[in-house]
Amino acid sequence: MKKDIILSGVGGQGILSIATVIGDAATNAGLYLKQAEVHGMSQRGGDVQSHLRLSHDPIYSDLIPQGETDVIISMEPMEALRYVSWLKPTGWLVTSSQPLINIPNYPDTEALQQELASQPQVARLNIETMAKEAQTPKSANMILLGMAAPYIEIISPEDLRNSIINFFKSKGEKIISDNLKAFDLGYNTTKR
């Protein structure tokens, strides 16, 4: 099996944390992995993305070819739409529905939500609000990872949970349990 994932968002939203958790889980599961990240200038509030390729067989390209992505995981709705041409016809788009408007020409949000809703396979939730309501305001990205978990397939949700524990190990019990709670919150909305 092979799963190609694009992580997207705006610089500072924490997509590299999601990538690190998935990367850790994939490594522990003995999968082949390539993960192309964006560093440098675009991290200053610009659009950021990471290509994450997981496979039981060796992987060549660090980048995913267009039209071959299984899951887009996005912290921001317009940033989710930016990569639809990378998505497989059967691919899933998992995204936060909350726009981050830091540019003057951001598209009409209603038209944006409509276009998002019209995608063939899409899961969207206002994860920022959910995180606040669950009193784990800094864990929106883990809600998103939970939502995406059923579509990642090649790694079990249990392995992802273990890697969340690894990732937040140095931050103490409270932060670990907040992030696991957030993950479960997202997972419960999409699990099949």
Added chain:
Amino acid sequence: MTVHKLLLGDEAIALGAIHAGLSGVYAYPGTPSTEITEFIQSHPLAKERGIHSRWCTNEKTAMEAALGMSYAGKRALVCMKHVGMNVCADAFVNSALTGVKGGIVVLAADDPSMHSSQNEQDSRFYGKFALIPVLEPSNQQEAYDMMSEAYRMSESLRLPVLLRIVTRLAHSRASVAVGTTSGTNPLAPDEGKHWVLLPAIARKQYVSLLEKQPALLQLSETSAYNRLEKADTEKGIGIIACGIAYNYVKEAQAEGLAGVLKISQYPLPEEKIKQLAAQSRAVLVVEDGQPVVEQDVKALLGCDYPVKGRLTGELPRTGELTPDNVAQALGKKRQTAPGAKNVVGRPPALCPGCGHRDVYTALNKVAAEYEGSRIFGDIGCYTLGALPPYNSLASCVDMGASITMAKGAADAGLWPAIAVIGDSTFTHSGMTGLLDAVNDKANITVVISDNLTTAMTGGQDSAGTNKFEAICLGLGVEPEHVRVVVPLPKNMEEITRIIREEINYKGVSVIIPRRECIQTLNRKLRKQKQQQQ
């Protein structure tokens, strides 16, 4: 025992260098090369062995220090982004003439598509120019493995070795099998006179460098990194795939190929290329960056042999390779969904609360009062002042050019000529230009926007921190025209008044708005909070 580690290409290089017995890394931060030095700085073995890893003032001082370490018999690494090669070119090219004692690897990280750069120059040209071996890893594992090999090669040929990577390898993670570590070289300074490049000696050294070339070629011909993979199809297209281009070629799974020649070591293996050409009806050169190999292959195979690539339009002339443009060049057509409608660009911007914002607010206010004023920019976060909402900058060319361009424009009669330069960029390449301006009594106003760090690349130490007033005074700027302000909205009246005063002063003035980078400040505060808990 072999251990597997998940490493960025940059980290694989860093660990490879440490394991090869590195004694010092010399570098100036630059995307996509920064993480190499950072990895070494935080590695326990580097601390234990006392590996030098402090940031240098610029790439030239880095290259020269590495040469000194090599003279003393130890292994050194020099790291930079591609445009840093221009800064260190004098020392770099001459290091092929002096030769090395301890091994030197020069790491140039190219940035095709200019993700974080002002050009997409190809560092392989520099290797060819200097007549030294060039290695170009195709993946993270090769990047790690090549470091030990590169140091051995450097010491046996007594030449520096250039290692060329691109952004997509530098910033991509994969699992790397890492080996054990070798010890460092002992202190053993060279005794020879060949380090003194007086014309009489340099002429001999140049002949000796040319005499080494057949050995370099032979190493390339037999290198395990240059591999000809035969295919079944007789007289199909032959592919030359350099560095990471090999991955995109394999990814495409194209049929009807006569063979794939993977190239990761230069000078080009001429016999292998001729062998591929003989079994193919045409050769397609797939290389990231500029058409360096394509031109050489064209020259090697003669004008009648069809050579395709970036120059003939099979691949785009500009920008990085992708699995998509390589697949297309190999004749694979893919159906992809059209892009979404409700998507616009989201360019990077200065952080909320950043001191550079206040600097531009003040500069724009004052500049608007003077007809014909121009603000010359430089390289760093503050280059974003060229974009809306500020639109402040007339130029951004290379490290330090703000001061010297303002001076040249002032020489031509332009007034007010204002330069904006960051603290780290000023010490990198701005100081000498300021001395020119002082000596010429140029009528310019220099703004050194000091955020106490090298912010653009993630907050590395800045060489001049706490020294800027002293540097400016030492270079001869009049004490009453070195002004320090704190860039905050509440100080706007004072800042704009000072800018006006210094524009009206006929001569060189320096204004230093100083406030810590909001990113490094927040990081520090978070760390403090964590320690208190």
